[in-house]
Amino acid sequence: MSNKHLSPVMGAERIHSIDVIRGLAIFGIFFVNMPSFFAPVLYLNPQDWWSGELNQWIQSTVDIFAQASFYTLFSFLFGFGMILFKERAIAKGYSFYPLITRRLFVLLLIGCLHAFFVWHGDILITYAVVGAILLLFHKAKPITLLIWALVLVFVPNLFLGGMMFLAVMFDPELSAVMYNEQLAHKSAEIYAAGGFWEITIQRIQDWYYVNNVVSIFALVITLLPMFLLGAFIAKKKWFEGRDEDIKKVKILWLISLVIGVPMKLLPYYTAKNAATDYLQDTIGGPGTAVLYATSVVLLMRLPIWKKLLSPLAFVGRLSLSNYLFQSIVCTLLFYGYGLGLYGKVELYTGFILTIVIFIVQIGLSYLWLKKFRFGPFEWIWRTLTYAQKVDIRKKAIRE
Structure with missing residues (x-):
């Protein structure tokens, strides 16, 4: 057949545990994002608001x-x-660079639309930019990826964390400098009662507050090592469920437990300040991320846990659509051009709402996947990446 066709990964080619991990990530991200949908936590310590x-x-x-x-x-x-x-593109005889360039550019485009017209807390722009940096490493050997990942996680973050400890010794109120009560109340008023364009201007200001030139370095040293670690695991194929790899996954689980959990709890058993908060996020965050991923891979080998965790895979297979769905629903609930509930919701109400909306997402994702191969935004992303229309309907699948 002379006309080659690059189709998305489907069916047995998918790694089920990865879809479950992806669904879990969408759930966890939602818990973290929810307060900023209805309160100005960007500018205030949440403990000062609730x-x-x-x-x-x-x-x-x-x-x-x-x-x-x-x-x-x-x-x-x-x-x-x-x-x-990359492996799939090469196996099909396609050039990797044009495909990945289009893929990252389309993601950047979707991220810009999301950040500036839906919600300021977008992460897709950052993923597209850091993904472009990852291209410098895609040919690297697994051990090279691992070394770079570990160096980028520990060296700059331990150094900066140590510098912060010194700064906190001289100024215990250092973390309060990051907050701005005036900006908090201004943004709260606009999100609660403003029209679409007024809110859009505020959205852009909020996005730039977090994603300015100064923060680029911090974002790269936070995200790039995790990109590299994911690439390392993919090249080693440890998450594909082969029996010979399970011992390695267990070792990885133990290392992430020993590093991640103590660092995540650091502000609670020492003192809560700018330094402990920084190490909690930059070392503890990646540590527990690997702990969650390896836990899913190991638990999916047990029938009872496979049954319990599998519904997450429905959300995971439509991860981009579900991520954007959360933003669209929540901004319509809380912003002035929607129900205008911004600033009127307690933190515990948001917590419950997160669970309820996510359960709805599981159900909607299940129903969607009965008829379609992938989500609406995944379809747009794939169609523009492959520069050809990809049929979204399940009945269109041909051997």
């Missing part, structure tokens, strides 16, 4: 189990996925 024991308990729970663990987990999956994408 009072009450239940709210504080929810804040601590999300901080320990989710904060900095799931966007790093998704970064891991992105690196993993890029290697699979």
Whole structure:
């Protein structure tokens, strides 16, 4: 057949545990993102915005189990996925660079539309940029990827964490400098009562507040090592469920447990300040991300856990659509051009709402996948990546 056709990964070619991990990442990211949909936590310490024991308990729970663990987990999956994408393109006889360039550019485009017209907390732009940096490493040997990942996680972050400890010794109130009460109340007023264009201007300002030139270095040293680690695991094929690899996954699980959990709890058994918060996120976050990923791979080997965790795979297979769905639904609930509930919701209400919306997403994803091969935004992404229309309907599959 002379007319080659590059189709998306389907059916048996998919790694089921990766879809489950992806679904788990979407769930965890939602817990972290939810407060910023309805409160100005970008500019304020959440403890200054919500009072009450239940709210504080929810804040601590999300901080320990989710904060900095799931966007790093998704970064891991992105690196993993890029290697699979490359292997598949080459196996089909296609040139990798035009495909991956289009793939990253379309992701950047979707990220810009999301960040500037839906919600300021977009991560897709950053993934597209760091994904372009990952291209410098895609030919590297697995051991090279691993060394770079470990160096980038530990060297700059331990150095900066140490410098922060010194700074905190001289100025214990250092972390308060990051907050701005005036900006918090201004943004809260606009999101609660503003029209679409007024909110859009605020959205752009909020996006730039986090994604300015100064923060690029911090984003790269946070996300790039997880991209590299994901690429390492993909090249080693440790997550494909082969019996001979399970011992390696167990060792990885143990290492991530020993590193991730103590660092994640650091502000709770020492002192909560800018330094401990920084190490909690930059070392503890990636550590627990790997812990979650390896836990899923190991648990999916047990029939009862496979049954319990499998519904996450429905969300994971439509991860881009589900991520954007969360933003669209929540901004319509909370922003002035929607129901206008911004600033009127307690943290514990948002926590419950996160679970309810995610359960709905599992159901909708299941129903969608009965008729379609992939989600609406995945379809747009693939069609533009392959520069040809990819049929979304299941009945179109041909051997």
